[in-house]
Amino acid sequence: MKAAGTRGRRLPPGFAFRATVALIGASLTFFTAPSVWPAIQAARADGVPGIFTAEHMECVQHPGHESCQWYGDFRSEDGTVSRTDIFMYGMGKGQLQAGRQTSAVDIGFPNRVYGPGGSNEWVFTVALLLAGAALTLSQLRRIHRSMKNDEAGPEGRRAGP
Template identity: 50%
Template structure:
């Protein structure tokens, strides 16, 4: 039985699930784009980070540590307790040590004077999401552009009148 033109050009449920996943990746990227770009440019409220506690997680063959402390803006109006210092490691601080920092408004951490390259991850998420969303559309366009093959002529068929 020959598939109808309609079923031959339908996007599968799998393709739609991929597109939905792509939309979710794009949503994550867009939500984090503002703070990531601000961190790249060093935009935000300037202030001081004071290290209070080192938090470490052990992974097989690897340890990941970050410092948590207090951020105080230069003018003293903004104080954020229990905030992480982005990119800090075990040897970055000792308890009570301070560092210049800036707050982009991102929940959970502030950034040091060197900023951050988080924009790379945000851009990768956005591109991956766009690719997953575009995949079923590109497939459908390719299927629509594909020339239809003529029906085969049965063997021994003579077109003479």
């Protein structure tokens, strides 16, 4: 039995779908946000400069293309940082040879270093962040609007979406 003066409240049509999409967008934003600063550092090659010595290349075949990475060792110019069995981001097949050395920058990732020209990883990271934020905000705004229209009753509803 309902208390006097209260009426049953129903969720607007499409609420579950919009809430799910907003949650997906929020998750995407949440998990991408920590990668923004490292992506900026990688883009600017902002880290410890040093030398990468190529040891071996590993390739993976995908339908339609092959992806290769050079693994080796990194040693900073001042000798304070030395890392083994890491890969050089952005150096693929034909760009290095075993035993060859090239300039590199360590930005702190545990498994890779970058060339002195930086990387374009930031583009994908920022795109994911913006997509997640856009999904979240657009769906929350639609939920808010539909709940507001529902409260206004039939006379307060607008025609169209």
